[in-house]
Amino acid sequence: MKTKSRASARTAGKPSIETGAQIIVDTLIEQGVDTMFGYIGGVVIPLFDRLYDAPINFIVPRHEQGGCHMADAYARASGKVGVVLATSGPGACNLVTGLATAMMDSVPMVALTGQVRTELIGNDAFQEADTTGITRPVTKYNCIVKDVKDLARTIREAFHIASTGRPGPVLIDLPVDVEVAKFNTDGPAEMKLPGYRIRTKGHARQISTAAKAINKSKQPVLYVGGGVITANAGKELSAFAEKAHLPVTMTLLGLGSYDQRKAESLDMLGMHGSAYANYAVQQCDLLIAVGARFDDRVTGKIETFAPNAKVIHIDVDPASISKNVGVDIPVVGDAKVILKALAREVEYQERKKWFDKIAEWKKKFPFRYDQNSSTIKPQYVVEELCRQTKNEAIVTTGVGQNQMWAAQFYRFFKPRQFISSGGLGTMGFGLPAAIGAQIAKPNETVIDIDGDHGFNMTMTELSTAIEHKLPIKICILNNGYMGMVRQWQELFYGRRYSKSYLKNPEYEALAKALGAVGMTVDKKADVPKAVKQMLKEKQPCVVDFRVEPEENVWPMVPAGKSLDEMSGLDILERLI
Amino acid sequence: MKHIISALVENKSGVLAHVAGMFAARAFNIDSLVVGRTEDPALSRMTIVVIGDDRVLEQVRKQLAKVVPVVKVQDFVGQPVVARDLMLIAISAPPEKRSEILSLIEMFRGKVVDIGQKFVMVEVSGPEDKIEAFINVCKPYGIKSLARTGTIAMPRHSRADMRPAQTSNDQADA
Numbered sequence: 057m058k059t060k061s062r063a064s065a066r067t068a069g070k071p072s073i074e075t076g077a078q079i080i081v082d083t084l085i086e087q088g089v090d091t092m093f094g095y096i097g098g099v100v101i102p103l104f105d106r107l108y109d110a111p112i113n114f115i116v117p118r119h120e121q122g123g124c125h126m127a128d129a130y131a132r133a134s135g136k137v138g139v140v141l142a143t144s145g146p147g148a149c150n151l152v153t154g155l156a157t158a159m160m161d162s163v164p165m166v167a168l169t170g171q172v173r174t175e176l177i178g179n180d181a182f183q184e185a186d187t188t189g190i191t192r193p194v195t196k197y198n199c200i201v202k203d204v205k206d207l208a209r210t211i212r213e214a215f216h217i218a219s220t221g222r223p224g225p226v227l228i229d230l231p232v233d234v235e236v237a238k239f240n241t242d243g244p245a246e247m248k249l250p251g252y253r254i255r256t257k258g259h260a261r262q263i264s265t266a267a268k269a270i271n272k273s274k275q276p277v278l279y280v281g282g283g284v285i286t287a288n289a290g291k292e293l294s295a296f297a298e299k300a301h302l303p304v305t306m307t308l309l310g311l312g313s314y315d316q317r318k319a320e321s322l323d324m325l326g327m328h329g330s331a332y333a334n335y336a337v338q339q340c341d342l343l344i345a346v347g348a349r350f351d352d353r354v355t356g357k358i359e360t361f362a363p364n365a366k367v368i369h370i371d372v373d374p375a376s377i378s379k380n381v382g383v384d385i386p387v388v389g390d391a392k393v394i395l396k397a398l399a400r401e402v403e404y405q406e407r408k409k410w411f412d413k414i415a416e417w418k419k420k421f422p423f424r425y426d427q428n429s430s431t432i433k434p435q436y437v438v439e440e441l442c443r444q445t446k447n448e449a450i451v452t453t454g455v456g457q458n459q460m461w462a463a464q465f466y467r468f469f470k471p472r473q474f475i476s477s478g479g480l481g482t483m484g485f486g487l488p489a490a491i492g493a494q495i496a497k498p499n500e501t502v503i504d505i506d507g508d509h510g511f512n513m514t515m516t517e518l519s520t521a522i523e524h525k526l527p528i529k530i531c532i533l534n535n536g537y538m539g540m541v542r543q544w545q546e547l548f549y550g551r552r553y554s555k556s557y558l559k560n561p562e563y564e565a566l567a568k569a570l571g572a573v574g575m576t577v578d579k580k581a582d583v584p585k586a587v588k589q590m591l592k593e594k595q596p597c598v599v600d601f602r603v604e605p606e607e608n609v610w611p612m613v614p615a616g617k618s619l620d621e622m623s624g625l626d627i628l629e630r631l632i
Numbered sequence: 633m634k635h636i637i638s639a640l641v642e643n644k645s646g647v648l649a650h651v652a653g654m655f656a657a658r659a660f661n662i663d664s665l666v667v668g669r670t671e672d673p674a675l676s677r678m679t680i681v682v683i684g685d686d687r688v689l690e691q692v693r694k695q696l697a698k699v700v701p702v703v704k705v706q707d708f709v710g711q712p713v714v715a716r717d718l719m720l721i722a723i724s725a726p727p728e729k730r731s732e733i734l735s736l737i738e739m740f741r742g743k744v745v746d747i748g749q750k751f752v753m754v755e756v757s758g759p760e761d762k763i764e765a766f767i768n769v770c771k772p773y774g775i776k777s778l779a780r781t782g783t784i785a786m787p788r789h790s791r792a793d794m795r796p797a798q799t800s801n802d803q804a805d806a
Contacts, residue, residue: 188646188649189649192649192650192653193653193657196700197650197700199646200645200646217700249700250642250674250703251641251642251699251700251701251702251703251704252700373698374694374697374698375691375694375695375697375698377694378687378690379691
């Protein structure tokens, strides 16, 4: 939190009369905002007028949902707070999916929405919606500012709440009369949050208890979630894992927190996780969860999850502890601080038997696909992307099969490299997320590994990418289906592919019509060449990979089964 | 099990919606909820009666504490408290039954606050079981209408030092 007051920053202590809109812009700049996403509308014209010559890179999406995902991915890629701005009514309503996505994945965001004049609120005015009412369950906090004198303070509070503790989106609703009201900005506007407290340090005794349990454990597993990336604790995590000598498995959102090229990496666990991670979790005697929340996609059947394990849970959110799985040693606080402290107390243990067992599983059940197939296997495309980008690209995804293959076959090694809608599972996230990530990291290669149906949902944002000349790469794993739904229909509904197939456009022609590069790849042999060409492009590039239509994601823990009751292992074994 | 949760919250608009919305979204069962001012104009107190097992209640306390404008959360379970409901009840009271009804009111230490040709309105306060008992004895005469506040509670300070209330910090800091 910056302490410099807005007034002193601008006028060196002199009182100044400002409009609400100007106070908003000044406070955003004071909070370090240099990039924003948003869409104009009637009640935010005064605010956009003040943004006209403000030193802020302002990106206009083609739909507010896209803008919200962009701000979200901008935050995930940069670690900064993502800021999105929308008008009242429909503008605010269009943010809802994006806010829920950010809320589920604990992404720091501030959303500003215009609102009708204060005296019209509740009258069903034009473009009025009860924005705070609609967005309350999908934000960490929200409020409406009805008095210009509360503006600067409220915005500061919003940034503080969004970015600290377990982060999340905060929305401020701004009636247009507050934007135009004048206020003497001289004077303090300190935060007043008596109910908002965060524990950072972690209880020393609990840390010691945890360290002792780790030192004693013969078969431990370190289970890492997105919280480690949020806490910028990647280095601390690796140092701790290496010092104690622990195998590391990651959730979908945890990917990137530990180098997957290392032998100790068990890769992703859960429903479509690796067999070796799932076996290790089920057989471990100690499960050390860091910044993870025991989501149902991770645990499988909760009653039989890690049945022999003592559980240590490190999390900044006390409410996450013992929510789904009973915890033996809770440690509440910041992952970075606690992992550092833990690393000091743990000792290296050989654990040869355990690591031998793990190595055996890894050898027996790696992620696999049919390399001899004559069709393009989607997994092959992801592998080729990983190979040609030397594991270094920032990858965004859609949701479903494409997302799981990206998670299984791209090997990540650094935090903030994998950007995906984990909790909410928002299809259409991939493209706007790639835009947000590319804006945050202009010098990195950003690839959207997407599905055809997901791309269809937000493809209008291709225009945004073209306008800003962003060299994002959109790889559509085009199987014509809602792939994951089709997989479930195949496995559990007797192949009755009810409404999971759509007529897709010619993506190459579509991309070209909008002004991007478009390619179609329908031969396996052309994949490497197409990827190479795509990586060279300096403008948005859409590659339509016509992949095997009925390929499945394996292994799979069917809903209601234990983690070690995976389907598809026999199929994978036959592929050797 | 029934728990009485007392939450100090910031006295500003939207707080009730934040709290009630959280309860609904997380499928916690509210038996009653009372909000009122406190000695500090900046704070209100919510007294919420919740039914659930220990695990549910642990989540209730933690999720409540997580709501930004909630300042402090206490669960009075296992602690000596004074818990009171207030009720207004209009009972059908034809002249021939009136003295009988009045003696019942007396027994429950109720107060007649309004009286008409055919009914009496009575104010009763006390622990929940007393209120329930009074409703039961009134039923045969006919209850015209009834309004209750829900429970408010405070720990007995005379014995409060014996066993501190469980606060939202339990577990979390453990």
